Amino acid sequence: MSGTNRHIISALVENEHGVLAKVAGLFAARGFNIESLTVGPTEDTTLSRMTIVLLADDDTLEQVVKQLRRVPTMVKVQDYLDTPTIQREMVLIRVQAGDGSRRLEALEVVNVFNGKVVDLTPKDFTAELTGSENKIQAIVDCLRPYGIKELARSGKVAMTRSPTAVR
Amino acid sequence: MSDLDAGSSKSESRSKRDTTHKIPPVHADRANRPPLDDAGRTRITPRVLAPASESAAACRVGPRRSYKSQGPWSGGEILTEALLREGVEILFGIPGGVLLSLFDSFYHAPINMILVRHEQGAGHMAEGYARATGRVGVAIGTSGPGATNLVTPITDAWMDSVPVVFLTGQVASNLIGADAFQEADITGITRPITKHNYLVKNADDLPRVVKEAFHLAGTGRPGPVLIDLPKDMLMSARDEVSxxxxxxxxxxxxTIEGHAGQIKRMAELIAASKRPLLYVGGGAIASRCTAELIALSEKAKIPVTLTSMGLGAFPAEHPHYVSMLGMHGSFAANMAVSHCDLLLAIGARFDDRVTGRLDRFAAQAKKVHVDIDPASVSKNVKVDVPIVGDAATVLQALVPQVKPVDARAEWLDQIAAWQKEHPYGYSRREGEILPQQVLESIAKVTRGECVYTTDVGQHQMWACQWIPVNEPHRFISSCGLGTMGFGFPAAVGAAFGVRSQGLPVVCITSDGSFQMCLQELAVSVGHQLPVKIVILNNGCLGMIRQWQHMFFGERYSCSEMNLQPDFVRLAEAYGASATRVADPKDLNKALKWLMATPGTALLDVVTARGENVYPMVPAGGASDEMILDPKEAVAIAQRLGFESFEAD
Structure with missing residues (x-):
């Protein structure tokens, strides 16, 4: 049995209603499990980009990609496993840290990770951070002892590195 | 056989037509009833229907807009014109509140709009039409229930890759999502069972959407496409249409052209093979590659087995034909698959009913898979040489590269020996008609000079076994979804499709299946279609009963009918000719009567109950472990642990 890998699938789709539902339904019907899925506009207003992260073995991945390609509104589907890519995720994180010294420590953690405080109240603060998935996970782990009240992660967006930059 | 004589005289009386639409009287006493025929049955003259439109031929030519009202285009008129531009000559369906403006534009249009009695019938007719002609079928239903009644045919067309465009009405745009009267989210419901679907909110999009829908339905791996049409869009007006x-x-x-390197590898594998086998499915019929298949089979002496979807893709009378494979395939075909060293799959998708236990399916063979749908390749079975492309195009490139083989005596002799060892068979019984005997007789009487449709169940499998099909588009059955109720409306649709060729359509059905869509008798009789219905009537749901017999300790839970209609009188109530046969001696004569009777005719054949379909590969079993006859059935089923096995 081929091993399970985490795959990032980037899909350019026609910017039409129903495409997200089609993809979501396709994953559900065939029992594929999505870790994250983001959709957003691209430089071409007629196209959207979906970035799908999923854990799959090679056979499952082959079916996922083929089934996606079968959708007529799916313009391009790529698996980024063996492609040099830039991957980013964003997190918004609200930290309790009401007490003076603990608040300073928590703010210092945000600083070290190059995060930005976007909201501050006497009871808590909210930080924003972008980075690789590992970096996001690290700041979440570091801030947890101070009391995370709320957290929102964007899921991953990804692009290939410029071909000229690679070769 | 006074029944038979009565039937033929009745067909003459049907030519007299009455043009009023009165409700038939309720017969309170016998004196008020219509006259009785010789057999003591009520003779019924059908009430009159509007004559069938003969405008189909006119739809491809002639000035556009001549049928159109003055002034701007309505959405309905744009849609009608778009359908005409796609060459649509016939539609099947039922109007509804939101579709009135569309049906208004059909009123003068040179298009044959067939009013059916249930939308499911419309969908299956469109499928039957598409499969008999190779053209795109069109079915139409209104919003809500009209649309949801189409869901079964849509799924059926999806599973069997049938090119059909389904049109559904939708509530006005401002009511969508408001749980309005007769609203159903049909694009949502059908998203997983269509190649693509559209909700058209702007009439300007109609010409493009219709063009795309027909292209999507009819090309690549064919399939259903749905267009949802909100009422306000259909009623909106446009001065200009592009x-x-x-x-x-x-x-x-x-992808049409196969990969040249892969085709070369395929030719090399054929050259190296001692025991090659072609395994051909419905994709070969969609791709119209019969000539190429024959050329390949003859050049390299390769035997051919077909799936139920593939029947007719390769002529049954050809000496290289091995018959159908799979769960109820022949002993020879399943042994050939189990023993071949090279399996060439053409337009087939390794369905579980074909493969049985996957790791034992063609286990000794290298496998080549030619299919236009990349998602079908290596889905169920890993293949050595995948070739994505159109079967005919790939085979045209392949055949010149194939090394001619003069003789392949050992392998072909082995297959012939298997065929001789366990041919399809049954033992005749005195006084009782056996279902297999009916199929054998149908094959003899019709001699292939018709289109066959079947319903689903035992009779379907016997039809696949006993009817030799020598041409593509001549055998139409619901194979993927297994829709009981498919056969008769599909026969009606096919009859419209082959009307110009003067071919009758023989609908092989059963008492269980026929009752699931028999209301379309009204359409078949009303349009004087030569649909010949043969009901294998054993008073039970035969395939269910067979599984209960084999795998559930003969506990026949809900598989035997405690009340049956009189199918003869039922058919006559619709104005069809009909008769019944129960004695094996009369069977051939009755079938000849059926084929000789003009228009729609029905033969109710009382068959023995308790006959089972053999050979059988139990679900999940290996294809070389067949149950060959009733004597070993229960024993083998029990040995395989099926007594407690969950039926699928």
Whole structure:
């Protein structure tokens, strides 16, 4: 049995209603499990980009990609496993840290990770951070002892590195 | 056989037609009843229907807009014109509140709109039409229940890759999502069972959407496409309409040419093989590659087995034909698959009913898979040489590269020996008609000079076994979804499709299946279609009963009918000719009567109950472990642990 890998699938789709539902339904019907899925506009207003992260073995991945390609509104589907890519995720994180010294420590953690405080109240603060998935996970782990009240992660967006930059 | 004589005289009386639409009287006493025929049955003259439109031929030519009202185009008129531009000559369906403006534009249009009695019938007719002609079928239903009644045919067309465009009405745009009267989210419901679907909110999009829908349905791996039509869009008006020549389908480019290197490898594998086998499915019929298959089979002496979807893709009378494989395939075909060293799958998808236990399916063979749908390749079975492309195009490239083989005596003799060892068979019984005997007789009487449709169940499998099909588009059955109720409306649709060729359509059905869509008798009789219905009537749901017999300790839970209609009188109530046969001696005569009777005719054949379909590969079993006859059935089933096995 081929091993399970985490795959990032980037899909350019026609910017039409129903495409997200089609993809979501396709994953559900065939029992594929999505870790994250983001959709957003691209430089071409007629196209959207979906970035799908999923854990799959090679056979499952082959079916996922083929089934996606079968959708007529799916313009391009790529698996980024063996492609040099830039991957980013964003997190918004609200930290309790009401007490003076603990608040300073928590703010210092945000600083070290190059995060930005976007909201501050006497009871808590909210930080924003972008980075690789590992970096996001690290700041979440570091801030947890101070009391995370709320957290929102964007899921991953990804692009290939410029071909000229690679070769 | 006074029944038979009565039937033929009745067909004459049907030519007299009455043009009023009165409700038939309720017969309170016998004196008021219509006259009785010789057999003591009520003779019924059908009430009159509007004559069938003969305008189909006119629809491809002639000035556009001549049928159109003055002034701006309505959405309905744009849609009608778009359908005409796609060459649509016939539609099947039922109007409804939201579709009235569309049906208003059909009123003068040169298009044959067939009013059915249930939308499911419309969908299956469109499928039957598409499969008999190779053209795109069209079915139409209104919003809500009209649309949801189409869901079964849509799924059926999806599973069997049938090119059909389904049109559904939708509530006005401002009511969508408001749980309005007769609202159903049909694009949501059908998303997983269509190749693509559209909700058209702007009438300007109609010409492009219709063009795309027909292109999507009929090309690549064919399939159903649905267009949902909100009422306000259909009623909106446009002074100008533009008819696009091009489509915007960036994401849809089916691969036609196979990979040259892979085709070369296929030719090399054929040259190296001692025991090659062609395994051919419905994709070969969609791709119209019969000539190429024959050329390949003859050049390299390769035997051919077909799936139920593939029947007719390769002539049954050809000496290289091995018959159907799979769960109820022949002993020879399943042994050939189990023993071949090279399996060449053409337009087939390794369905579980074909393969049985996957790791034992063609286990000794290298496998080549030619299919236009990349998602079908290596889905169930890993293949050595995948070739994505159109079967005919790939085979045209392949055949010149194949090394001619003069003789392949050992392998072909082995297959012939298997065929001789366990041919399809049954033992005749005195006084009782056996179902297999009916199929054997149908094959003899019709001699292939018709289109066959079947319903689903035992009779379907016997039809696959006993009817030799020598041409593509001549055998139509619901194979993927297994829709009981498919056969008769599909026969009606097919009859419209082959009307110009003067071919009758023989609908092989059963008492269980026929009752699931028999209301379309009204359409068949009303349009004087030569649909010949043969009901294998054993008073039970035979395939269910067979599984209960084999795998559930003969506990026949809900598989035997405690009340049956009189199918003869039922058919006569619709104005069809009908009779019944129960004695084996009369069977051939009755079938000849059926084929000789003009128009729609029905033969109710009382068959023995308790006959089972053999050979049988139990679900999940290996294809060389067949149950060959009733004596070993229960024993083998029990040995395989099926007594407690969950039936699928």
């Amino acid at each position: 008819w696009p020549e091009t489509m915007r389908l960036r994401g849809y480019q089916p």
